[in-house]
Amino acid sequence: MYFKEIRLRSRRFGYIGWSRVKPIIIASNSHRDNTVEQDIKLVALDIDGTLLEPGVPADALPDQRLVDTVARLQASGIIVMLATGRMYPGTVRVATHLGIDEPVICQQGASIHEADGSLRHAFSIDQEIALELYEYALGHDYSIAWFDHERYLVTEKTPSAEFFAAVSDVQIEINVRPHETGVLATGIDIISNETDSTGVHRLLEARYGSKVSLLDFLTVTAIHNPGASKGNALKIISDERGIEQAHVLAIGDGINDVSMLSWAGYSATPSHGDKFAKESAKEVLEGEGVSGVIDRLEAIL
Structure with missing residues (x-):
């Protein structure tokens, strides 16, 4: 998994429908x-x-x-x-x-x-949903990471973004309007804080349901296409x-x-x-x- 330096906290499997087996x-x-x-x-x-x-x-x-x-x-x-x-x-x-x-x-x-x-x-995120995610993060003063299979754009540098870029061996591009770069996001990370991240997840789950896949880390909510x-x-x-x-x-x-x-x-x-x-x-x-x-x-x- 990534963001290994951050203590994991998650409330959802990120993909619906797989069976669970007693280990x-x-x-x-x-x-x-x-x-x-x-x-x-x-x-x-x-x-x-x-x-x-x-x-x-x-x-x-x-x-x-x-x-x-x-x-x-x-x-x-x-x-x-x-x-x-x-x-x-x-x-x-x-x-x-x-x-x-x-x-x-x-x-x-x-x-x-x-x-x-x-x-x-x-598997890219629906473009309308991606834009809504950007506007939601902007409206709540959260940082956002926006990336496809080649480029990694962030609205500002954060420890989690720097670590992900380091393990991925890619350069961070600072861009406050990543949705205007032509990059079709295969992943979007909303970087909030420990207090807000639970609420971010619940809101996105209620709003988009099966239209997105969600993975949670301590301060990061990662969003992907549901097929990803x-x-x-x-x-x-x-x-x-x-x-x-x-x-x-x-x-x-x-x-x-x-x-x-x-x-x-x-x-x-x-x-x-x-x-x-x-x-x-x-x-x-x-x-x-x-x-x-x-x-x-x-x-x-």
């Missing part, structure tokens, strides 16, 4: 039946908090043990791909380090890129590759991973995953930090 606890070193694990053909991995420890610097990269494990998975014929809240540049930097040359799911599923960066799919979720993006890619849902493993640690954790035939969250990830994943892994994730991947081999 089972599986120790990171527990034995698994290899005949079952051989069914996995595609692995989708979140980055921040899943492949990287929570709270690491924005330019951190996965360790060598994870690089080696991904290489072994790929050598065995399993597709490994990334699904993240980051924009493409920050995502491909991690993919290249891991030796992954597959499409990447970015911006919580709002954009899907080929490995070379070309846009494969994108990691789960939907993972389904699109799986369908294009002819891979059935039952043969997909997804691993993530946060509420923005819920859609893919619920959709995938196999799913897991680290021991530090938030309560929404733990409620949705089929497995809650043991082990400190990322070690449980690597153990889970090695168990496939």
Whole structure:
């Protein structure tokens, strides 16, 4: 998930309709039946908090043990791909380090890129709704971030905007009227404060309902097209590759991973995953930090 330096608070899954599954606890070193694990053909991995420890610097990269494990998975014929809240540049930097040359799911599923960066799919916010969101934020003196698959515009710099730009490896563009730049937003963040953010969410949910997807962080309400979720993006890619849902493993640690954790035939969250990830994943892994994730991947081999 992104905004990892901010304590997460969320009240909604951000995508409606995915089933929720009671998790089972599986120790990171527990034995698994290899005949079952051989069914996995595609692995989708979140980055921040899943492949990287929570709270690491924005330019951190996965360790060598994870690089080696991904290489072994790929050598065995399993597709490994990334699904993240980051924009493409920050995502491909991690993919290249891991030796992954597959499409990447970015911006919580709002954009899907080929490995070379070309846009494969994108889900933009309805333009009328986007303009209304801008006017709402302006009227309440809230900052706003407005971005597509290439550009990241903000009305003013804030810690959350600077962090997201850093992990996404993009430049912040300051523009007080981002809706006039020609950028069709695939994501809009309304940056309020701890006191107001709950009210912002409730108002937007009441006003737009299923017309938008909402994700909440401590001071940020993130808005996307309702079709923009990691789960939907993972389904699109799986369908294009002819891979059935039952043969997909997804691993993530946060509420923005819920859609893919619920959709995938196999799913897991680290021991530090938030309560929404733990409620949705089929497995809650043991082990400190990322070690449980690597153990889970090695168990496939």
